[in-house]
Amino acid sequence: MAQDVHADRAVATAHFADRLAEQVERKRSQLVVGLDPRPDLLPVELKGDAHLGREHAADACARFCRGLVDAVAPYVVAVKPQVAFFEALGADGVRALEDVAEYARLAGLLVIADGKRADVPSTARAYAAAYLEPRAQASVRGSGPVEGDWGNREVPPARDALAPLVDALTINPYLGRDALEPFLHACRRHGAGAFCLVKTSNAGGADVQDLALSDGRPVWQAVAALVADWGDDLVGDHGLSSLGAVVGATHPRAVGEARRLMPKAVLLLPGVGAQGATPADVARAFTSGPASALVTVSRSVIYAFRTVGAEWRQAASAEAARLKREVWAVSGW
Amino acid sequence: MAQDVHADRAVATAHFADRLAEQVERKRSQLVVGLDPRPDLLPVELKGDAHLGREHAADACARFCRGLVDAVAPYVVAVKPQVAFFEALGADGVRALEDVAEYARLAGLLVIADGKRADVPSTARAYAAAYLEPRAQASVRGSGPVEGDWGNREVPPARDALAPLVDALTINPYLGRDALEPFLHACRRHGAGAFCLVKTSNAGGADVQDLALSDGRPVWQAVAALVADWGDDLVGDHGLSSLGAVVGATHPRAVGEARRLMPKAVLLLPGVGAQGATPADVARAFTSGPASALVTVSRSVIYAFRTVGAEWRQAASAEAARLKREVWAVSGW
Numbered sequence: 303m304a305q306d307v308h309a310d311r312a313v314a315t316a317h318f319a320d321r322l323a324e325q326v327e328r329k330r331s332q333l334v335v336g337l338d339p340r341p342d343l344l345p346v347e348l349k350g351d352a353h354l355g356r357e358h359a360a361d362a363c364a365r366f367c368r369g370l371v372d373a374v375a376p377y378v379v380a381v382k383p384q385v386a387f388f389e390a391l392g393a394d395g396v397r398a399l400e401d402v403a404e405y406a407r408l409a410g411l412l413v414i415a416d417g418k419r420a421d422v423p424s425t426a427r428a429y430a431a432a433y434l435e436p437r438a439q440a441s442v443r444g445s446g447p448v449e450g451d452w453g454n455r456e457v458p459p460a461r462d463a464l465a466p467l468v469d470a471l472t473i474n475p476y477l478g479r480d481a482l483e484p485f486l487h488a489c490r491r492h493g494a495g496a497f498c499l500v501k502t503s504n505a506g507g508a509d510v511q512d513l514a515l516s517d518g519r520p521v522w523q524a525v526a527a528l529v530a531d532w533g534d535d536l537v538g539d540h541g542l543s544s545l546g547a548v549v550g551a552t553h554p555r556a557v558g559e560a561r562r563l564m565p566k567a568v569l570l571l572p573g574v575g576a577q578g579a580t581p582a583d584v585a586r587a588f589t590s591g592p593a594s595a596l597v598t599v600s601r602s603v604i605y606a607f608r609t610v611g612a613e614w615r616q617a618a619s620a621e622a623a624r625l626k627r628e629v630w631a632v633s634g635w
Numbered sequence: 636m637a638q639d640v641h642a643d644r645a646v647a648t649a650h651f652a653d654r655l656a657e658q659v660e661r662k663r664s665q666l667v668v669g670l671d672p673r674p675d676l677l678p679v680e681l682k683g684d685a686h687l688g689r690e691h692a693a694d695a696c697a698r699f700c701r702g703l704v705d706a707v708a709p710y711v712v713a714v715k716p717q718v719a720f721f722e723a724l725g726a727d728g729v730r731a732l733e734d735v736a737e738y739a740r741l742a743g744l745l746v747i748a749d750g751k752r753a754d755v756p757s758t759a760r761a762y763a764a765a766y767l768e769p770r771a772q773a774s775v776r777g778s779g780p781v782e783g784d785w786g787n788r789e790v791p792p793a794r795d796a797l798a799p800l801v802d803a804l805t806i807n808p809y810l811g812r813d814a815l816e817p818f819l820h821a822c823r824r825h826g827a828g829a830f831c832l833v834k835t836s837n838a839g840g841a842d843v844q845d846l847a848l849s850d851g852r853p854v855w856q857a858v859a860a861l862v863a864d865w866g867d868d869l870v871g872d873h874g875l876s877s878l879g880a881v882v883g884a885t886h887p888r889a890v891g892e893a894r895r896l897m898p899k900a901v902l903l904l905p906g907v908g909a910q911g912a913t914p915a916d917v918a919r920a921f922t923s924g925p926a927s928a929l930v931t932v933s934r935s936v937i938y939a940f941r942t943v944g945a946e947w948r949q950a951a952s953a954e955a956a957r958l959k960r961e962v963w964a965v966s967g968w
Contacts, residue, residue: 338758355771386754392770392800397726420807421719421751422837422905425671428719430838437725438688467725474753475833476809480839499809499877504755506813513857516847521854524846545685572755 318470318495319568319593322353322412323540325379326593331624332633334570335374335618336600337383337402339363345614356374360394363387366614367402367603369606371409372381375613380412380469382598405467413468414570418499420474433471433552434488434496445522453474470495472548472570475525479532480541489536495568496545499527500560503573518619522556526563527572537566542594549587551579551597558586561594569595574625581629583589589635597629644904646870650871651803651828652879652926655745658712658742659926665966666959667747667903668707668951669933670716672696674724676938693727696720699947700735703937704742706948707955713745713802715931736801742783746801747903751832753807758844760817767821767829769796779786780816803828805903808858812865822869822877828901829878831862833893836883836906855889859896868900875927880901882920884912884930892918894927902928907937907958921966930962 326332341349341359348366351358371381388399403413417506418428429438466488473485473496488494501511501522511522533545546568548559550633554571560569569587576598587595599622606621607614659665673904674682674692681699684691704714714735719730721732734744738817752762764770795939806818821827834844834855844855859880866878881899882893886906893902902920907930932955939954940947 308750311843339762361724384754384758384761386649386752386758389729390765393730396722396729400725416754418807418810419719419751421717421749422835423839425717425719425749428673428717428723432719432725438691474751474807474809476807476843477751477835477837477842478839478842478844480837481835483839494944502755502810502814504813506756506815507809509811510854510858510859511811512808513854514849516849518849521843521846525843528842536679541842617662 304354316493317538318489318493318536318544318621319536319542320540321469322495322543322568323538323591329379330630331376331379331626332588332592332596332629333378333622334380334382334596335370335378335622336416336572336598337367337370337605338367338387338600342386343608345607356391356515357394360388360391360398363391363395363402363521364401365396367398368405369615371402371406371411371617373619374603375409376509377619377622377626378411380414380596382414382416382600383430384600385415385417388620398531401438407465412470414470414472414495414497415468415479416472418472418474422477423480423483428482430484430488433468434466434485434494435492436466438463457623466494468494470497471593472497472499474499475528479528482532486532486536486545494544497548497568497570498525498532498545499528500526500547500564501549501553501556503552503577507550523559523563526560529567530564533564533567540593541591542566542568548572551584552577554579554583557584561587561589563592568593571595571600572598575580575599577608581625581632584635585632588635592633592635595633597625599625649826651822651826651877652869652875653873654802654826655712655828656871656873656875656924657902658745662710662712663963664710664712664959665921665925665929665962666711666955667713667715667929667931668703668711668936668955669749669799669905669931670700670714670721671933671937672701673720676941679942681884683960684905689724692726693721693731696724697731697734698729701738701782702948703951704735704739704744706952707936708742708744708957709954710959711744713747713929714739715747715749715933715934718748718750721934733800740798743892745803747803747805747828747830749805751805751807753810755810756813756816759814762804763817763821765817766801767827768825769799771796789843797860799825799827803830803879805830805832807832808861812861815865819869819878827877830859830881830901830903831865831878833859833862833880834882834886834889836885836910836912840883851963856871856892856896859893862900863897866897866900873926874924875899875901878960882918885910887912887916889919895922898923903931904928905931905933908932914958914965918965918967921968925966925968928966930958932958
């Protein structure tokens, strides 16, 4: 067991974008499946006791996500648990997230927590600790420094520290560079990754992101330039930065412009499937290399059984396999 | 017990800004104390087993926060747990947050979760459910609808539902109106409150918030106008909206401008104390009524014992009492 933990840690310290690029090339996949477990939509065989309270609901969600990991692992490079759906089940839900993240890691997948976190610097350090830094063992005697010492002092991780909860986290740029520095620090020091919101897939994103600046650019393009700058010292051997960017596939022209503004960023592209975009809409995202963009699909894969009528794991597996091939084809690699 | 729960729910359905205004006038206080529990900074008597792992650390943080609630309750209208510091301790930390929120509620305080959440609409609904909507009982038989049914359907809360986790939540505007609608819905339907980031207290906030728009305004002023608009149908009997705004006290001129742009918003003002601002810097925030602004102070109150050398609860209590009087005096009410 101790050996496994140390092996995990060795992996986790390698450069995030390099680890990602190796996975993409090995699997010939740029697909990420989002894990958005909603108790009301679970397969009937898993619902079971879910109506009896949040502990049961969290267990059912964890079983659902583990089954999905098994089903899609051959076709995806990463899973993207949406933190909100776990958080909605309280502490039991967060326990389920910890369980699912560990399970996906053991299945050889990268894990991108979709939390869209950001806060002032002293607080952002706690979010970086929560997601991207080695964690102290839960309640194990003699585990070294005080857990959660995310203050100003640098503390080496305990010898028997667990791997970070996830490999990468989505973050929000509204609070600026200093608020994101703790996440960038985790990229530099712990081999973590981060994906900064730039142009989101929802219609309302335009309210702030499309405001016109005095130089004629919309706000999101200025944010894209900032993200390119902030990630410039995080570029690995594959020419890609560990600071990526979230750009909605629902805005095909913006995807091309984002590629131009952030040539070294891995673009995380939501919006294909339930939100209406197709893989063809994002083809130009891949011009910086096979791993320079990731298509992330959630509902249309994980709830495929609700429309196609097949067994839930088979339905997810088939849809992931189909999307993986389709995305790889449009990527031109 | 069932009666207490129902009493809680009755309170929670009243209009948030009205509940706040009544508290402010009754206590003659516009002070909020932030609960930022950092295991490495706890009083030595609480550290105890905190170094033995996250479960012990979370317990120690919960004890610290409960002690602070007792110490500051006479002088504050609300506590503001910073979610990041709980989340950094994983599921055990979230359990501690649930415990502390319940404790503060029973002490008669409003609870503002500082989570700075936002996501696309289908996901934001899960965050609203996590923080601002009545929750199903944990693992209680026959508790009604499936827990976490935050889909498109409207589901009445279970008869024995618990009160929402907190009274209000801080939110981030970058994803626009549709992403915040689930929080506004909770304001309308469940008596919740929300505070939208407008101009944050950190220096880096300028990176995005101070970008110049084509009409000459900085981005944050356009966001302020949006927040005023979004909160316009949430105004209660005291003339204040349940959608408030976060404006850093570290920018005194911006505070005055924010007051003008959002005349009905409750301004949540961080930055006094450790970040360098003083109550005098925010005096003009109060011109829309005694409850139209809240000064939120964290480190300089909760860790006061580290500088003044007194017992930790006494130190926090004394500092809260002093700030409460000072803020009330500058507010001019």
